[in-house]
Amino acid sequence: MILRSVILLVAFCSLANQANGSPATNTNKQLVVYWGQDSAGSLRLTLEKGLDYYCKNYDYDIIPVAFLNVFFDTANKDKFPGINLANHCNTTFKGYPTLLNCTDIGQQIQTCQKSGKKILLSLGGAAGLYYFSSSSQATQFASTVWKLFLDGTSKIRPFHNAVLDGVDLDIEGGTTTYYADFVKAIRQLMNTDKNRKYFITGAPQCPYPDAIMGPGGTNMVLTTVPQEFDYLFVQFYNNYCSIDKTKFFNQSIASWFNFAMTTKQKYGKGPLIFIGLPASPRVNGYQSPDVVRKAWQTVKTNESLGGFMLWDASFDMNNVISGQHYSTIIRTIMNDQYKSIHHSVTDFFYVIRVRGDGNFFTRVHVSHALLLGLFLVVFVLLLAVMMRMSRHEKLLSVKSQEVKVSGDKKYVPLGFY
Ligand SMILES: *[C@@H]1O[C@H](CO)[C@@H](O)[C@H](O)[C@H]1NC(C)=O
Ligand SMILES: *[C@@H]1O[C@H](CO)[C@@H](O)[C@H](O)[C@H]1NC(C)=O
Numbered sequence: 001m002i003l004r005s006v007i008l009l010v011a012f013c014s015l016a017n018q019a020n021g022s023p024a025t026n027t028n029k030q031l032v033v034y035w036g037q038d039s040a041g042s043l044r045l046t047l048e049k050g051l052d053y054y055c056k057n058y059d060y061d062i063i064p065v066a067f068l069n070v071f072f073d074t075a076n077k078d079k080f081p082g083i084n085l086a087n088h089c090n091t092t093f094k095g096y097p098t099l100l101n102c103t104d105i106g107q108q109i110q111t112c113q114k115s116g117k118k119i120l121l122s123l124g125g126a127a128g129l130y131y132f133s134s135s136s137q138a139t140q141f142a143s144t145v146w147k148l149f150l151d152g153t154s155k156i157r158p159f160h161n162a163v164l165d166g167v168d169l170d171i172e173g174g175t176t177t178y179y180a181d182f183v184k185a186i187r188q189l190m191n192t193d194k195n196r197k198y199f200i201t202g203a204p205q206c207p208y209p210d211a212i213m214g215p216g217g218t219n220m221v222l223t224t225v226p227q228e229f230d231y232l233f234v235q236f237y238n239n240y241c242s243i244d245k246t247k248f249f250n251q252s253i254a255s256w257f258n259f260a261m262t263t264k265q266k267y268g269k270g271p272l273i274f275i276g277l278p279a280s281p282r283v284n285g286y287q288s289p290d291v292v293r294k295a296w297q298t299v300k301t302n303e304s305l306g307g308f309m310l311w312d313a314s315f316d317m318n319n320v321i322s323g324q325h326y327s328t329i330i331r332t333i334m335n336d337q338y339k340s341i342h343h344s345v346t347d348f349f350y351v352i353r354v355r356g357d358g359n360f361f362t363r364v365h366v367s368h369a370l371l372l373g374l375f376l377v378v379f380v381l382l383l384a385v386m387m388r389m390s391r392h393e394k395l396l397s398v399k400s401q402e403v404k405v406s407g408d409k410k411y412v413p414l415g416f417y
């Protein structure tokens with residue numbers, strides 16, 4: 001009896017869990033999401049919420065905070081870096097107009113870390129001003145990042161007491177040189193703190209090798225110190241190698257896997273590869289869950305695969321498919337529990353949703369039955385109109401023949417085709 005109640009309770013809990021849209025994780029694969037740029041905000045969707053909101057309500061494992069986008073900002077005292085967090089923090093330190101003072105976010109980072117999330121600082125981004133002009137400058141920058149964001153000490157700490165779990169290099173512009181010096185220096189500092197495991201990650205583009213990070217050129221960071229990277233969040237979007245282009249995707253992912261594997265063989269350690277996807281239909285390279293599942297099936301057994309990365313939290317929040325956030329569906333795919341969620345009639349609406357704003361059908365919770373009803377009514381109406389038209393057309397064609405006889409050629413047939 002007790003056993004049965006327990007079984008029932010467990011069954012109930014797992015059902016409730018499914019209804020919540022957060023199935024238990026049963027693989028060691030991880031889900032990464034960028035937070036801080038509020039990409040949805042610029043498209044007038046719902047604004048990105050605070051970091052702690054996502055740690056509490058979403059099933060992410062690693063969250064890079066984006067971005068530290070200026071390495072040496074002459075507007076700041078001591079040429080301290082500039083950070084940009086879109087709508088999230090609007091107070092700065094006196095004398096450092098682009099260095100944000102975000103006590104609240106600092107507390108949220110600590111809350112997130114207590115629940116097991118890894119919070120990284122992402123350096124670079126698509127817009128910013130960053131490069132190193134010498135090896136010593138790169139080493140000095142590592143020391144600044146250590147003091148401002150990691151376990152070092154400084155009066156100026158944008159996230160106060162919070163010690164971030166590492167740094168992410170999202171280098172999409174500038175020069176290729178001296179990043180290896182930065183990585184070596186920051187890894188050395190990380191090794192001085194025995195209480196914590198720190199992460200160094202990168203976000204190259206899917207074409208292999210990456211134009212800036214490599215591997216390839218003699219001074220590129222992935223050529224020189226590939227073994228110092230824990231994870232690579234490869235961006236499979238805005239490029240020809242998105243995961244639906246299977247030929248190019250196959251080539252790209254095989255190259256990245258091979259890079260990870262050979263690094264591990266050579267150094268005894270190396271990066272895991274993550275498949276980076278946009279979380280919004282508005283971004284070039286977005287993939288429906290069915291396409292993601294197909295790609296997953298072809299790569300999931302590779303020991304170099306780390307999981308998925310999503311750009312970004314705000315897009316994920318705005319992308320609800322059949323009541324589930326995109327990231328929740330990605331998690332079910334990684335757990336091999338995904339069942340295709342779009343059926344015949346709703347497929348039609350799904351296409352509209354994917355092509356358009358992505359909001360109407362997700363905000364208005366129209367039940368599938370209602371959609372089907374609507375569809376049938378429209379169909380019957382259309383049929384009725386067409387039947388009337390064809391009768392009308394017959395009449396017209398009789399008339400036009402009459403006109404032809406009189407030599408007047410003004411008749412223009414109706415344009416149904
Ligand atoms: C700064 O952020 C706070 C908290 O989010 C907000 O209440 C305030 O209106 C913002 N101030 C400005 C000038 O944007
Ligand atoms: C940073 O902001 C907090 C309030 O959020 C304030 O108490 C503190 O004095 C500020 N720090 C500096 C150095 O300006």
Ligand SMILES: *[C@@H]1O[C@H](CO)[C@@H](O)[C@H](O)[C@H]1NC(C)=O
Nearest residue numbers: 245246247248249250298299
């Ligand atoms: C890509 O790889 C998968 C699995 O290895 C394979 O089934 C598929 O045919 C490949 N596609 C192309 C276009 O090469």
Ligand SMILES: *[C@@H]1O[C@H](CO)[C@@H](O)[C@H](O)[C@H]1NC(C)=O
Nearest residue numbers: 253254255257258301302303
């Ligand atoms: C992982 O990918 C690499 C590179 O394509 C390949 O050599 C290796 O066999 C793959 N491993 C598995 C288990 O599929």
